[in-house]
Amino acid sequence: MSPLDEEIRDLMRFAARGSMLPRFRNLADGEVEMKGEDDPVTVVDREVENFLTEALTKLAPGVPVVGEEAAHADKSVLDHLSQQCWIIDPLDGTANFAEGKEPFGIIIALADAGRTVAGWIYDPNRDRLCHARRGEGAFLDGEKIVARSTGQEPPVAAISRIFLDDAERAEVDAKVAPYHSLVDVPRCAAEQYPRLALGENDVSTFKRTLAWDHAAGVLWLNEAGGKAARLDGSEYRVDEHERTGMVGASSPAIWDAFVERMRG
Numbered sequence: 001m002s003p004l005d006e007e008i009r010d011l012m013r014f015a016a017r018g019s020m021l022p023r024f025r026n027l028a029d030g031e032v033e034m035k036g037e038d039d040p041v042t043v044v045d046r047e048v049e050n051f052l053t054e055a056l057t058k059l060a061p062g063v064p065v066v067g068e069e070a071a072h073a074d075k076s077v078l079d080h081l082s083q084q085c086w087i088i089d090p091l092d093g094t095a096n097f098a099e100g101k102e103p104f105g106i107i108i109a110l111a112d113a114g115r116t117v118a119g120w121i122y123d124p125n126r127d128r129l130c131h132a133r134r135g136e137g138a139f140l141d142g143e144k145i146v147a148r149s150t151g152q153e154p155p156v157a158a159i160s161r162i163f164l165d166d167a168e169r170a171e172v173d174a175k176v177a178p179y180h181s182l183v184d185v186p187r188c189a190a191e192q193y194p195r196l197a198l199g200e201n202d203v204s205t206f207k208r209t210l211a212w213d214h215a216a217g218v219l220w221l222n223e224a225g226g227k228a229a230r231l232d233g234s235e236y237r238v239d240e241h242e243r244t245g246m247v248g249a250s251s252p253a254i255w256d257a258f259v260e261r262m263r264g
Contacts, residue, residue: 001139001141001142004118005129005131005142008108009120009122009129009131011052011055011056012106012108012120012122012129013122013124013127014051015047015048015052015106016106016122016124019044019051020048020097020104020124023042023043023044024097024100025100027042027044031044032098035072038095038162040094040095040098041069042094042097044090044097045068045069045091046069046090047090048091049067049068049069049070049090052067052090052106053067053070053088060086063084063085064080064086065085065086065088066080066081066086066087066211066212067088067090068089068090068212071212078241081111081211081238081239082113082114083112083113084110084111084112084113085110085111085112086109086110087108087109087110087111087211087215087216088108088212089106089108089189089190090106091104091105091106092104092105092107092190092212092213093186093187093188093190093191095187096186096188102125103123103186103188103190103191104124104125104188105121105123105188105190106121107119107120107190107212107215107216108120108122108216109212109215109216109219109238111215114237114238115134115237115238116215116219116238117133117134117219118131118219119131119132119216119217119219120216121190121193121194121217121220122190123190123191123194128140128141129141129142130194130216130220131220132220135223136223137223137224138197138221138223138225140198145197146225147196147197147198147221147224147226147251148197148250149202149251149254150199150200150201150202150250152202154179154180154181155180155181155202155203155254156180156200156201156203157176157180157181157182157183157203157204157205157258158184158185158186158192158195158203159176159182159204159205160185160187160204160206163207164207168207171262175261175262176258176261179261180202183201185204189206190217192217193216193217193218193220193221193228193248196221196226196228196248196250197221197224197226197250199250201250202249202250203248203249203250203254203255204247204249205245205246205248206245206247206248207244207245209236209243209244209245209246210241211241214228214236215238217248218236218248221248226248226249226250226251226252226255227249227252227254227255228246228248228249229246229247230243230245230246231246231247231259231263233259247259
């Protein structure tokens with residue numbers, strides 16, 4: 001593990017142990033608000049984002065930080081996604097956390113000119129770090145890994161219906177359900193990407209593809225030898241924040257078969 005990986009891990013661990021874990025299943029009245037329908041935010045989201053923003057700014061002066069909560073408050077923050085920037089999801093899986101459920105995590109990515117160049121996904125409950133740098137492979141707690149499928153037939157598909165409209169749900173029923181073993185999604189990208197590489201799920205779809213949720217996970221899965229890409233096969237870019245739709249899979253072959261069926 002490089003010095004930067006260790007420093008990022010230590011920052012995430014410190015934030016989790018200082019703010020996140022003490023409040024897990026212990027949120028006070030008024031410490032959860034709704035930003036929108038099915039979109040909660042807690043005092044932990046804001047505390048962790050403020051801490052990480054300050055720490056990353058000290059680590060790399062002049063590199064802007066795009067945090068989920070900062071972007072919600074001021075959409076102009078998203079303009080930084082086209083340049084070198086840090087991207088933070090301070091509490092991925094907020095809905096789970098607010099309900100006193102796992103999983104949840106912290107995600108940090110470093111991007112440049114719209115492409116992720118490094119990413120870190122931290123699970124505070126397991127003290128697990130998934131990390132990657134573009135062109136250097138994917139790592140789990142410092143050990144290089146290679147993505148593996150579940151080996152099950154039919155393949156295991158984790159499909160969220162939460163943000164789908166009626167036509168999209170019907171498409172899942174017709175084109176996905178008959179050919180896959182369907183399982184629930186964890187409602188946490190910090191957990192879903194590891195499931196795709198570590199033999200628990202074979203394929204998953206994502207309708208919302210916000211940078212703080214996906215920048216690190218896409219890089220990590222691709223560097224592990226899996227595949228995450230837009231439905232047309234194009235590369236995921238963090239600066240395409242209005243674009244939706246993506247598929248992640250434990251191997252390019254599984255990705256290809258799934259997308260071909262969806263297109264048919």
